[in-house]
Amino acid sequence: MKLGIVGLPNVGKSTLFNCLTNSSIEAENYPFCTIDPNVGFVAVPDERLEKLADLYDCKNIVPAVIEFVDIAGLVKGASSGEGLGNKFLSHIRETDAIVHVVRCFEDNNIVHVDGNVDPIRDIKTINLELILADLDLIEKKIVKTKKLAQNNKDYKKELLLLEKIKDGLDKEICARNIIFDEDERKIVEKFDLLTFKPVLYAANISENDLLDKNENKYVEQVRKFAANENSRVFDICAKIEEDISKLDSDEKKIFLDEMGIAESGLDKLIKASYDLLGLISFLTAGEKETRAWTVKKGIKAPEAAGKIHSDFERGFIKAEVVSYNDLIKSGNYVNAKNNGLVRIEGKEYIVKDGDVIVFRFNV
Numbered sequence: 013m014k015l016g017i018v019g020l021p022n023v024g025k026s027t028l029f030n031c032l033t034n035s036s037i038e039a040e041n042y043p044f045c046t047i048d049p050n051v052g053f054v055a056v057p058d059e060r061l062e063k064l065a066d067l068y069d070c071k072n073i074v075p076a077v078i079e080f081v082d083i084a085g086l087v088k089g090a091s092s093g094e095g096l097g098n099k100f101l102s103h104i105r106e107t108d109a110i111v112h113v114v115r116c117f118e119d120n121n122i123v124h125v126d127g128n129v130d131p132i133r134d135i136k137t138i139n140l141e142l143i144l145a146d147l148d149l150i151e152k153k154i155v156k157t158k159k160l161a162q163n164n165k166d167y168k169k170e171l172l173l174l175e176k177i178k179d180g181l182d183k184e185i186c187a188r189n190i191i192f193d194e195d196e197r198k199i200v201e202k203f204d205l206l207t208f209k210p211v212l213y214a215a216n217i218s219e220n221d222l223l224d225k226n227e228n229k230y231v232e233q234v235r236k237f238a239a240n241e242n243s244r245v246f247d248i249c250a251k252i253e254e255d256i257s258k259l260d261s262d263e264k265k266i267f268l269d270e271m272g273i274a275e276s277g278l279d280k281l282i283k284a285s286y287d288l289l290g291l292i293s294f295l296t297a298g299e300k301e302t303r304a305w306t307v308k309k310g311i312k313a314p315e316a317a318g319k320i321h322s323d324f325e326r327g328f329i330k331a332e333v334v335s336y337n338d339l340i341k342s343g344n345y346v347n348a349k350n351n352g353l354v355r356i357e358g359k360e361y362i363v364k365d366g367d368v369i370v371f372r373f374n375v
Contacts (some may be wrong), residue, residue, distance in 0.1 A: 016104030019113035116230035248277035292365035327375035
């Protein structure tokens, strides 16, 4: 999974990136501190992996991974070259979703590029720049497709779709909020439109608001806005996340307990992103390796096997499946099999979260 992080300058975007990835990039109090896009990889916490590894006496644990791309803070006119220009928008075209960091805290020591805190204005500023960047891309596609559509029915259909998207973007409607049928959506997905990507709004709040569980009027504004486009919102305090990121797992748990915080911002983000993108994890385990594989909900066994290796999908015969909970309760795979908890599934089996799978194939 690949997530792009966007936001205005000085909203806590790069600080959040530092925390999530344990990187060490600049996060100073001035615009455009982040010049080049930063890329970081984060292991998805999954307690099931350690327990499976213990079961198989396996020392090699491979968790699922999220790739984060942090680009320079956007400003008005970014799509036409203002600030650091729209070339940085290209870095998030290939992401699965966008994490939009929104400032929801007051602090006179941290300058806001527009002079005051107003999360909805900030969201609309970013959205407009993404819309304008998409509009430029769509207009170029229309010119090219018009020539191809003269003697081709498929291109004529695509041209109508492109014009439908352009009409929405001209009205400052994000592509994700334009109504498409199922066939249209499959085509639009290939365009890599910035405004078609699902969005997670990270509402960056103050330390006091998080610890005292204060109601934050700015976060409520973001929630109402996000509800209208079926986006997700989670609150996070980048300042506290910075402290958490320096701790090991045991220290982190103690810290969170002492603070009265149920889960870290990273945990919130991972849950929200899996939910937003409709993702689950199936597991493979053995003496050599214990691993989590991220796939879409509704995926069938052969396609899931293909995530491991294309030969697994091409030569798929069957899948031996046991749920994680049943396997742990049984104590080992042999007991689970003897108790009738290991199922033999075929090509139509839909993989479930927490399935521990052994694929059988022949090529």
